[in-house]
Amino acid sequence: MNSTIIVRYKLLAERQKFDEWRERMDANSQLADGFLDKTDLPLNPKQPYHSVVLRFDNKANAQKWLCSATRKKLLQELERIAIERREILHEHDNFWFDISSKKTIKKWKQVVVSIIAVYPLTQVIPILVQLILTHLGISSTFVAGVLIGTIISICMVYFAMPLILKLFKGWLEID
Template sequence: MSMSTTDAHGTSVIVHDVHVDHREHYERWMLRAIQAHSSFPGFLATDVIRPVGSGLRFIVVVRFDSEAGAQAWLASDTRAGLLVDAMPWLLSEDRFHVHSGSDFWFTPPGAGPAPRRWKQWMLSTAAVFPLTVVMPWLVHSVADPLAPGLHDLLLKGVIATSISGVMVYWLMPALIRLAGRWLTK
């Protein structure tokens, strides 16, 4: 388990290897766990990456508004109680990492090496380029008719915020899932 100590958004990546005969039990348990951490202070979002085919590994990504929030959930009595319920179905001990900010984008689950920098650069460029083309056009097409005198600096701030939000919450997680194997080769 590794934890860092900054106050950026906190992303916990939880890895469970589930016995093949107990996947249904685990799926039902996971609904309870999601309901529990969804009501925890600072909760933002949950993504579940299920095993492919006969795979056994579930990866649960839980995002909080701060790293402290993610760590508080992981150390909570509520989560500890839920883990006691799930232990009979797990093949190994509960494993998790807490990442701050966008560190989770390029941190592979497990102990493998980080992807090569040129691959990180290519994937980031593939995400940034279309957004820098589309977002300015989209923001101007909405803002210009509604508020023709809006200051250019304000529009640039809206564009930058929009690009950043789409990158962090939608596009990069999707691209990482799609390019996961390529990134680690």
């Protein structure tokens, strides 16, 4: 199970000083056990924030890097360059099914619950989108596909899965 560390910094000093520090931090993080890759998120010129995503092969190695003496020493240097450091450790397998249980939820149960959530959406949303697009005189299958995928994804994340997980929480934690 891969783990991701998302770090955000608010820059205080010149960008050049931060970039020099970041090069040292990047070089050291790449030497950490289980390091997979790093992605710098684009800087918004209107805001002084820099964000980076580090991926590790598992949570233990990500935690090991977060608590390492090398990293702590580098972060002490950072205090003169940036503030408001925020770090989030995310495990990829826990997107929908992290129900604060120490037990692992069986994959087949995750599939059943996902089908219960997604099936009604895949039946209703395409019909509604086609009705609306026909009414607007739009006949593009590409536009329909993008709208259907977007609406189903939004409904899954914000409505269907939270509701389904509440309803099936007890069943998912059995075993």
